[in-house]
Amino acid sequence: MVEVKGSSPAIQGEKRYALLMAARDPDYVKKAHGGYFNVFLAAFGDEQGERWDSFMVVDGEFPDKNDLHCYDGFVVSGSPCDAYGNDEWILELCLLLQTLHSLKKKVLGICFGHQVLCRALGGRVGKATTGWDIGLRRVRIMEDLLPAGSSFLEDLSRMSPPSLSIIECHQDEVWEVPSEAKVIAFSDKTGVEMFAIGDHILGIQGHPEYTKDIVCSIIDRLLDDCCIEREFAEKAKCGLEGADEPDRSRWEKICRNFLKES
Incomplete structure (x- = not known):
């Protein structure tokens, strides 16, 4: 797997994905993990037959519209910015997401990515009515509402009840999903933990890619700021230290299956 800044010629038979980075690397993540790109790659990438291109959309770097057809999937990262903001790069990102939806391209939105994907496709987002959610939270999957063709979630139907723990770190949330979307998961804190449109759009409010040390470093930064x-x-931090590990392997499987199934 290779990180490529911007797009480059594809190799025949190679799966190709674009990571749309909506946040810059904090010092801790650069030092401990080599940057967010490596964090996402470890969670969602495979070692062979893939290429991942990185675009710093937060800095106005976007894929060329003529290259969109080259990609098998797109991942939109989290961000300290508000998905309902009107910064130029956020508005451009919304337009890109609308285009990807019309092309039926696979798009996975994480946290801010989940929210901005919802906004771009006609939903509503804003400040969470219950305030910050930081820590480990159990998410309940509504298996009876899973969209047709969503085989990336099929293993969840064998769980009783179907629920998974995930790291959360957000103060914004989805208020209303797009008209064609289905809410497929919720928690006792957040009404829309996951939503899907067909088999090509998936939003996840939590962070499948985060480790405990990453979120603890974010807590320190939020406190300092x-x-x-x-x-x-x-x-x-006490809650995280005393809690079991999140169901990262299950979430990673869900995300990988979503991005890579035909």
Whole structure:
């Protein structure tokens, strides 16, 4: 697997994916993991027969519209920015997501990506009515609402009840999904933890790619920036340290299957 800044000629028979980065690498992630690109690659990539191109959409770097057909799937990362903001790059990202939807391209949105994907396709997003959600949370899958053809979630139907734990780190949420979308998961904190449109659009509010150390470093940064109170930060870190590991392998399988199934 290779990180490519911007697009480049494809190799015949090679699967190709684009990571649309909506956040810059913080110092901790660069030092501990080599940057967010490596974090996503470890979670969603395979070692052979794939190429992942990286686009810093937060800095105005987008794939060429003439190259969109070359890609088998797209992943939109999380971000400290608001998905309902009107920054030029966010509006351009919305237009790109609308185009990808019309082309029936696979698009996986994570956290901010989940929210901006919802916004771009006609839904509504905003500040979470219950405030920040940081830590480990159990997400309940509504198997009876899974869209037809969503075989990437088929193993969840064998769980009783079908639920998975995931790391959350957000203060915004989806208020209303697009008219053609189905809400397929919720939690006791957030009403729309996952939504899907057919077999080509999937939004996940939590972070399948995060490890505990990454979210703990984010908590420290949010505290330093006065975004959260010390008591809240300490409680969140304590909760993470005392909790079991999230169901990362299950989430990674869901995401990989979604991106890579025909």
